[in-house]
Amino acid sequence: MTRSAAWIIVATTVATLPARRPPLQPTTVTEYVAVAGLDGASIGPLRADDLEVLSDGVPVASTALDDTAAPLSLLVLIDASASMPPTLNRLALAKTLDSQLFARLRRDDRVRVGSIASRLLFESHFTADRIELRASLDEAITGNDDHLLKPLDGPRPIGAPTEGHIRPLIEGPSPIWDGLWEARLLLDSERRHRTILLVTDGKASGNTHGFDDTLHALALGGVTVSVVGEVVEAMVTQVGGRAAVVQPNQLLQQLASQTGGLFFTDGKLLKDTKSVDTQTELPVSATLPLEQILERLMTDFQQAYAVSFPTLGDGEFHRLAVRSRRAKVVVRARPFYFAPRT
Amino acid sequence: MRDSSGRLIPDLKRDAFEIRDNGELRTITIFSNDPQPITVALMLDMSGSMTAGFLRVREGTLRLIDALSPADRVRIGSFGSEIALSPLLTGDKSTLRRVALEELWPGGTGTPMWSAINAGMRSLASEDGRRVVLVLTDGWDTGGLSGWTGGAAEARRTAVLDSFMVYAIGVQSLLPLRDEIVSLVDETGGGHFMASSTEDLGATFARVADELRHQYLLGFTPAILDGKEHKLDVRAGRGTSVRARKSFVAAK
Numbered sequence: 001m002t003r004s005a006a007w008i009i010v011a012t013t014v015a016t017l018p019a020r021r022p023p024l025q026p027t028t029v030t031e032y033v034a035v036a037g038l039d040g041a042s043i044g045p046l047r048a049d050d051l052e053v054l055s056d057g058v059p060v061a062s063t064a065l066d067d068t069a070a071p072l073s074l075l076v077l078i079d080a081s082a083s084m085p086p087t088l089n090r091l092a093l094a095k096t097l098d099s100q101l102f103a104r105l106r107r108d109d110r111v112r113v114g115s116i117a118s119r120l121l122f123e124s125h126f127t128a129d130r131i132e133l134r135a136s137l138d139e140a141i142t143g144n145d146d147h148l149l150k151p152l153d154g155p156r157p158i159g160a161p162t163e164g165h166i167r168p169l170i171e172g173p174s175p176i177w178d179g180l181w182e183a184r185l186l187l188d189s190e191r192r193h194r195t196i197l198l199v200t201d202g203k204a205s206g207n208t209h210g211f212d213d214t215l216h217a218l219a220l221g222g223v224t225v226s227v228v229g230e231v232v233e234a235m236v237t238q239v240g241g242r243a244a245v246v247q248p249n250q251l252l253q254q255l256a257s258q259t260g261g262l263f264f265t266d267g268k269l270l271k272d273t274k275s276v277d278t279q280t281e282l283p284v285s286a287t288l289p290l291e292q293i294l295e296r297l298m299t300d301f302q303q304a305y306a307v308s309f310p311t312l313g314d315g316e317f318h319r320l321a322v323r324s325r326r327a328k329v330v331v332r333a334r335p336f337y338f339a340p341r342t
Numbered sequence: 343m344r345d346s347s348g349r350l351i352p353d354l355k356r357d358a359f360e361i362r363d364n365g366e367l368r369t370i371t372i373f374s375n376d377p378q379p380i381t382v383a384l385m386l387d388m389s390g391s392m393t394a395g396f397l398r399v400r401e402g403t404l405r406l407i408d409a410l411s412p413a414d415r416v417r418i419g420s421f422g423s424e425i426a427l428s429p430l431l432t433g434d435k436s437t438l439r440r441v442a443l444e445e446l447w448p449g450g451t452g453t454p455m456w457s458a459i460n461a462g463m464r465s466l467a468s469e470d471g472r473r474v475v476l477v478l479t480d481g482w483d484t485g486g487l488s489g490w491t492g493g494a495a496e497a498r499r500t501a502v503l504d505s506f507m508v509y510a511i512g513v514q515s516l517l518p519l520r521d522e523i524v525s526l527v528d529e530t531g532g533g534h535f536m537a538s539s540t541e542d543l544g545a546t547f548a549r550v551a552d553e554l555r556h557q558y559l560l561g562f563t564p565a566i567l568d569g570k571e572h573k574l575d576v577r578a579g580r581g582t583s584v585r586a587r588k589s590f591v592a593a594k
Contacts (some may be wrong), residue, residue, distance in 0.1 A: 082423045082487075083447065118489075157381075158427040159461030160489070171487035173426035205426035205445040210437075236393050236448065239539045246448060260396045275384070 025342040027313035032070055032193045032224070032304040033322045033333040035261070042069075043329055051331065053309050054321040064308040070300050071108035073126060073190035075183045079200035080143030082118045082175040085230050093199070093290070097137055100294035101197075102130045106302065112186060116200070117143035118157040118172020122186060124150060139235040152182060158206065173206025177214040179253075184209055184221045193304040195224045195261070197297065202231050203250030211251050213267045219261050219317065220338050224304075226261035226297055227252045228290075260334035262300060264293045288320065300332075307333075313342030343558060343584055352556045354578060359558070362575040363565045363592075372561025378415030380554045381431070381469050383462035387479035388422035388446060389453040395513055396448040398543050399478060403446075405544025407438045409551050417465055418442060421458035422450015425490050427465050455483040455523070460492025463506050474532070474554060476509045478543075482520050494522045501530045502571060503591055507548055510534040513543065531587040564592040 033051070048065040068167050076097065096191050102111065110126035121143075123136045136148040173277050176207065180196065187194040196218075204211070218225060223302035231249040249265055256263035263269070266286045288296070322333040343351045348526075384406070386399055403418065410416065410433055411509040418441045419427035428441045455477065462475040486493065501508055509532040512519040519534055527534045533553060537546050564572060569592065574587035 083450075158417075158429045159425065159465035171424050171490060173424060203447040205420065205424065205447070207428050207441075207445065210440045211444055234449070237565065238397050239394050242397060244393075244448070246396075248447070251444075303387060 007335050013209070016253070024312045025133055025308050027118065027339060027342045028308050029311050029339055030306050030308045030335055031273075031339055032220070032260075033331055034300050034304050035324065035329060035331050036300065036303050038328050038330060042299070042303055043326070050324060050326050052323045052325060053307060054319075054323070055150075055309070055311055055337075056319050057321070060309040060311070062310065063166060066306040068305075069302055070193040070304050070306050071106070072110070072304070073108065073187060073192050073194050074101070074111045074301060075187055075194075075196045076111060076140075076181055077114045077116060077179055077198045077200075078137070078138070078140040078195055079174060079176060079179075079198070079230075080115050080141060081159060081201075081203075081241060082171040083174055083203045084201045085232060094137050094141050095319050096290050096294060098130070098134045100291055101298050102133045102137075104295075104298050104302070105130070106286070108192075109302070110190075113137050113140050114179060114183060114186075115140035115149055116145055116176055118160065118175075118206070119151045120175065120179050120182055121149035121151050122182070123148055126190065162190055174200075175206045175208070176202070176204040176205055177198055177207040177209050177211055180214050180225065181209045181217060184218055184223050187223055188221060193224075193301070193306070194222065195304075197301075198225060198227045198252075198255075200227065200229060200252070202229055202252045204248075204251075211255075215255060215258055216253075219334070219336060222334075222338070223259060224261045224334070225255050225259045227256050227263045227265075228293060228297070229263065229264065229265035231265040258335060261331060262297060262332075264288070264297075267293065285309075311337075311339045314339055315341035343578060343582060351582060354558070355502050358578050359560060360575075360577045361560060361562050362563070362573075362577075364572045365567045365575070368562040368565065370560050370562055374453065374559040375507060375553045375556075376559075377411075378472060378557060378559065379411065379415070380551060381415050381471060382467060382474045382554075383419060383427070383465050384415045385462045385475060385477040386418070386420045386446065387453060387455070387457045387477070387481075388420040388448050389450045389481070390422070390448075391453070392422075392480050392513070393448040395480070395539070396446075399513070400442060400446055402543025402547050403442045404439060404479075406551060407435050407442065409452070409548045410435065410438075411555065414551075417462075418445070419458065419462060419559070420446055420450075421461075422447075422452065424450070425454060425458050425461050425487060428438075431466075431469070435463075438583070452487070453479065453481055453484040454487045454490060455479055456497055457486040457490040458492045459497050459508065459526075460500065461490060463500050463504070466506070467504070469552035472507065472557075473505070473552075474507045474509060476511070476550060477523075478511045478513060479486075479519075480513050494526070498526055498529065501526060502589055505587070505590070506530060507587075508532045509554075511543070511546055511550070512536045527589045528585075529547050529554060531585050533585060560586075564590075567592050567594050569594045 045067045053060040114122040320337045417431040466473040
């Protein structure tokens with residue numbers, strides 16, 4: 001073999017090897033976990049060794065913990081569509097949301113209000129101004145854009161009349177998943193415990209984004225979603241003897257459990273029966289009036305602690321479990337976390 | 343185009359047809375019998391009276407989706423308590439299946455059929471080519487919804503002016519489709535079908551899709567361009583049944 005032929009063979013071999021990727025780098029992930037006593041009461045300052053963090057079932061070597069509850073950025077998203085049950089007293093809902101959520105805001109908490117009617121409406125900024133929030137809520141619940149709520153840029157609802165000012169139509173579609181998608185984007189710049197409270201009947205329609213894509217985006221963004229559902233479940237006999245089970249709560253329940261939130265419907269807390277860690281299951285409450293549900297939720301939102309732990313920045317989702325080492329303390333976290341590639 | 347036994351006739355030539363504009367015979371200058379892609383707003387009645395047929399309607403919709411050709415596009419909409427149209431006009435079958443499975447809810451409190459048909463047409467207003475609204479319902483309109491304008495008269499006006507085709511499938515009802523909807527369907531060259539409570543809706547949808555795909559494209563120059571509505575008469579040979587628009591606007 002000549003020298004030139006030997007060089008050609010070597011060059012060909014090198015060119016066909018796959019490009020080597022840089023090794024994965026460690027990174028630190030911060031997750032917000034809800035920590036409360038068995039009765040839902042605050043448990044005071046936490047220490048890092050009060051909690052055990054497991055990633056893919058393996059205890060994480062070291063964690064850092066903010067010993068005080070994290071400030072809250074809350075987006076209250078109201079389904080104002082006509083499919084919401086006619087028995088819903090919208091004014092009473094507004095009053096109760098105000099008294100149980102806005103009246104309990106701490107100094108560093110912030111809220112933004114949004115509405116799902118045929119168009120998505122959002123307040124222009126996060127605020128702690130209770131008067132402004134109540135006024136926005138009144139608009140949101142009736143699906144109006146009179147003053148504080150503004151529609152996102154975008155076309156009118158598909159098929160709507162083209163003349164004149166297009167008021168949000170409550171008899172239009174209910175783009176619940178699109179509403180959550182946009183809410184996640186609005187929360188993106190908030191560097192604190194980010195939560196969405198969704199009040200809805202779950203009858204989603206007119207969405208650009210599907211449920212799976214929306215859930216994935218929420219999980220990626222580390223946003224918790226809790227749901228108060230005005231949900232009517234039905235089993236309907238069909239012609240021919242079959243039964244159709246209409247379950248708007250099914251996706252809502254999955255939404256809450258997969259993002260570390262809570263789901264109340266008909267005054268009851270619904271557990272996700274596929275929970276992977278029985279220690280973190282909350283006791284199922286008896287039927288509660290709306291005031292107590294919202295009080296419970298706000299307490300939960302305000303008892304979130306930032307837990308940071310090391311992991312490999314591989315750009316993948318990993319199973320997460322967080323347990324309390326203290327007696328009579330319940331911890332709730334998302335079942336998955338995302339480790340951004342570094 | 344159907345023969346006397348109701349079968350589609352896909353292979354006629356140009357000279358088999360006659361077109362009359364306000365009674366005057368016109369020369370056919372454009373002719374095609376190539377299969378045409380379909381662009382459809384599918385409006386599904388989700389009112390309370392349709393609840394017992396909900397699974398049939400959804401399964402029929404899924405079968406329609408499976409039967410789509412690559413160039414076809416569908417927008418799925420529903421009407422009952424709300425009028426809800428998907429923003430997605432697409433031929434992507436996984437997307438359409440997702441909409442059909444996630445966004446149809448039975449038990450609505452009304453039947454705003456005419457508002458829904460108008461909304462379906464508006465949703466296709468910016469699309470080129472042949473545009474079809476296919477409405478599936480068991481009954482009669484119960485009135486519009488706040489903000490969703492448009493009754494039967496507006497539907498006819500829009501369909502004639504902007505050349506929409508309307509198809510209607512009646513299901514479950516003891517009564518036939520109302521004269522108004524049948525009249526609009528005939529006026530626009532569409533078709534109407536009645537499906538019994540046990541009939542496979544998927545087959546009915548597929549029949550509609552097949553008919554839409556195998557329509558003839560005929561073009562002619564109007565006798566006069568006066569901006570007015572002209573009567574249109576399209577005929578083929580003996581023993582055939584032709585469905586075509588009954589009128590058009592001769593734009594100046």
